[in-house]
Amino acid sequence: MTDTAPRPEDFSGTGPDGRVAVVMITHNRRDEALLALDRLRELPERPHVVVVDNGSADGTADAIRGRHPWAELVASPVNLGAVGRNIGIDRVGTPYVAFCDDDTWWEPGSLRRAADALDAHPRLGVVTGRILVEPGSREDAINAELLHSPVEGPAWMPGPALGSFLAGASVVRRSAFRAVGGFSERLLLGGEEELLAADLATAGWELVHLPGVVVHHQASTVRDPHLRRRHGLRNTLWFIWLRRPLRAALRRTRDVVGSAPRDRVTALALLDAVRGAPWVLRERRPLPEHVERRFVALEESQRSSPARRYVS
Template sequence: MRIFQVTKACEWEGHDGASQTSERPKTMRRVQDSFNISVVIPTYNRGFCIHSALNSVFAQTLRPYEVIVVDDGSSDDTAAVVATYGQSVRYLVQRNAGASAARNTGIHAASGAWVAFLDSDDEWRPNKLEIQVRELQEYPEAVGHFVDCLIQRPGFFNKTVFEVRGRLHDFHAEPYRKRPLRDVLMSLFFPSAWLVKREVLLQAGGFDTELKVCEDTDLLAHIALKGPFVVSCTQGVILERQGENEGLSDLCARDPLQYFQTMCKSYQKLALVKELTSQEKYLVSHELAAVHMELAILKARSKNVKAMRQEVHRALAANHSARTLCKALSLLILGPSLYAILLKRLRPNAWVEAGRSHRHA
């Protein structure tokens, strides 16, 4: 394992390796030290863009205690690019095991009390960490802080995730979310927008490496049961999707059956959590039913009528509400093609719904 040691908080090396001491006010240093943030950047063959992610970290108005890059077995020049940052970056290399395993490696290696993730093809706005720390000071009982993300993708025209999901007004009116599980399931919190207590990440078990999709939502749902969240409508992250190498975000298109089966497993696991309130149990059951309906469509398209009916039955067994019943009847009456068209019209921003952070960092 190759490692570049970390410098002390507020002291960094320039891109040329020369030591540079931050000129932040002493009060800012004290705030930083009390939060002690570790930045974890998982990466895989992102040598062509990881410098942009790292530069956005070093441009922060409130700089973290340490920066950890976890290389998930890259075969390109990622190591050479990271090496140019010298001792400002701690560089860990592991055999290829996926983004979840890379993030878990970073969590266990971190020495900070708080962890901020950044995917290696995303970027932070310069004040991202400063805003998160400042707002967390107002709510010391919170276990995590989350910002909005600007989507850099054709067809979205500079929209943000919260805007697309229709949550801007809600989060702006009430940033403090005392029981945030519903927010996790109904919204999208990409890992690059997270700032979470390290001990809570460990208590929740880290990212489930067996999940190929929804691994971020799966973990965050369990974290949401540990304490309140603070959500800011600040555009703290620029979401990018760079490169031609196939990532986990393509799983829905490549293998939709595996995609929805994995989602089903995640919701089934969440449904077993004893800490869920009655309302949360209903919400989880509704989401599980929706996934079974997606599986029913896939089975219908493959001409497997028996399997389709089994999935419809499972959907109704998971959640026998009028809404689920209407979906089931619509599928049976309209057929999979017309039903899929109806869903697409009701959910025009499918990329945001299906593309959470299911990519290879």
């Protein structure tokens, strides 16, 4: 399927916007997925929504069919993790796609603002929004880091340049996403964005933070924080070994391992990472110098950030 070109009247004013679709992934969170779809249906942009159910065993797919037949459902028999987003993005033809988790929702008008920015800047690949934590609409700790990103971007950028992004709070250019292969099948879920962001930057795409694009996040109570930390730590190490030059890889490995709790979850994550070393070495492709500079610039904030701790 090729990207379609919506007519100007499709996205003028405050009515439906034909430029942006939404892809949501979910796994064993039936009630939260249903509520997320309630909110998506109320958006003034009226986006085409694709839900990828990652092998849920709690009746999520049937519940969506019954309550939200307007949404396009892909019921995977297995948990694909972030690759579910790749499946969803292949189902739409809009030039831009907003990702949505089952515990996040976009503020009305935000999808339109992201699409306006992507329209205005053809080399922009990803727009990452401002995250408000619910209940209470509190600023997420990561917002300050996004707003004061140390990454240098070109003068035309409409906001702070980023080195990576947060999938559940981002709108991507579909053609750019597909050109670099989307999310890696190896990483499943947890810190999977860093590798994709590096590959987008290597291909010449920019990533930006726009505070006027707002997403709300009410962290699910149905989650395994230890497994998420295990995967996140493993994936961070795999990214470092896959893309960072040797000296930087050694330095970042030391920092990441040194800052992780000394417990069973960390030990399992390290074991997982080492077991993946053969394929990592086969697929290793160090970043070009101009992209590596972005990740060097981020190292201090990664070391000191309260929002990036590998704890559970």
